Amino acid sequence: MVVTVTNTMYRNESTTPGQMDAPVIVAASRTPIGTAGRALAGHDAAELASLVLANLRRRVPSVSLREVVLGNCTGPGGDLARVAALRAHLGVEVPALTVDRQCGSGLAAIALAVDMVRLHPGLVLAGGVESASTAPWRFWPPEEGAEPVRYERAPFAPADVGDPDMGPAADALAAEYGISRARQDVYAARSHARAVEAGQAGLFGDELMPVGEVHRDERPRPGMSERRLARFPPAFDAGGTVTAGNSCGINDGAAAVAVLDAATHTRLNIPGLRVLVTATAGVDPTLPGIGLVPAVQEAVKNAGLELDDIDVIEFNEAFAGQILACCDALGVDPERICPQGGALALGHPWGASGAVLLVRLYTQLVRQGRGRFGLAAIAVGGGQGVAMLVERCL
Structure with a gap:
């Protein structure tokens, strides 16, 4: 299969680890992740995002807030980021932007924030949010004499190009790469075991912003x-290998980070994650789950690193078979992915999931000191991928 890199949001061929003018993530926070219709069902997307934004603002109070950027897929429309920023009482003078790159929206929002602070120094809060529980019902306009037709999602691609739902596409990808059912179940079981162990050890505690009485992720079993x-x-398919057990859930949650320009970070002299490279890529829309592969390859190449140099890798685990196919394509041992459990266990709140990956990297690299380099990547419906490579800095 041929993959084509279509865009690199921040590309600098001279980028090397330790680049001192790169923007820095200096704080990271998320809500617990709830199962749709359950723990967080009484909280809409703007409220979930506002709690995280307010928490981040309290952590970086001394820098002027320039902008808020949030990703979202299925919310009420309009500028959800603006509504959330106002609900967080960040000030009417603070503008806000909502972006939609489907499942990659949260990571795309952070990449935009990185570009923003390079051009205009200051603080940008960026991430993503999803409330599948409160997503509005949507309908196509009716044809004459017919009833409106409700749809669950917008098209990922034109029908004549190929627009499969993500589940059947995951089955097709597993078949294409020869990923057995047994491998998928082993991987999914490991994700749950890691997330349960990390939760019991309190490894998620510092990154979590409680929502009411909800203090922990709901899904890990x-x-x-x-x-x-x-x-x-x-x-999805009687002969397929993808099951409810080796797939992610449908979830609610919000996650965001605080991004500073390099000069301000130097003045404050606080720990953080230096953003070395972000990359986006396009692939065949009928096999969207492989989209993170060329994005990862581009990011690692532009950073002047090898995958073996990366200490912590966080890939969004939409489906076990999808992640295993990506690992096989990249030549990465699946044992290295999501060392404290990923979306198979924690959940996949679509617009927030890319930002959750960065929050997880911040916790492991900065708070827990588990290495120097981190890599986050996510595949996107419609055949895209987003990746970001970061370096711990003190």
Whole structure:
């Protein structure tokens, strides 16, 4: 299969680790991730985002706030970021922008923030939010004499190009790359086990912003073993290998980071993650899950690194088979992915998930000191991928 890099949001061929003029992430926060219709169902997207934004603002109070950028997929429309910023009482003078790159929206929003502070120094709060529980119903205009037709999602691609739902596309990708059902269940079981262990050890605590009485992620399941997962029937195709057990959930949640220009970061002299490279890519829309592969390859190349140099890798685990196909294509040991559990266990709040990856990198690299370099990447419906490579700095 041929993949084509279509755009690099911040590309500098001279970029090397330690670049001192690169923007820096100096704070990161997220809500717990809830299962749709359950723990966070009473909180809409703007409210979830506002809680995280207010928390971040309290952590960086001494710098003028220039902008808010949030990703979102299925909210009420309009400028959700502006509504959230106002609900967070960030000031009527602070502008806000909402972006939609589907599942990559949260990471795309952070990449835009990086570009913003390079051009106009200051502080930008960026991330993403999704409330599948409160997403409005949408309808196509009716044809004459017919009833309106409700749709669950906007098109990812034109029908004549190929516009599969993500589940069938994950089945097709697993088949294309020869990913067995057994491998998928082993990987999913490991994600749950890691997330449960990390939660019990309190490793998520510093990044979580409680929502009411909800203080922890709702989805991770203790005892989600390979044997238990093997009982799940195929979810999309009678002969397929993708099941509800080796797929992510449908979830609610918000995540964001605080991005500073390099000079301000130097003046404040606080720990953070220097953003070395961000990259985006396009692939065949019928196999969208592979989209993170060329984005990762471009990011690593432009940073002057090898994948073996990366200490912590966070890929969005939409489907176990999808992540395993990406690992095989990249030549990466799946054991290295999401060392404290990923979206298979934690959940996948679409517009927020890319930002969740950066929050997880911030916790592991900055708060927990687990290495120097981190890589986040996510595949996108319609055949795209977004990646970001960061370096811990003190």
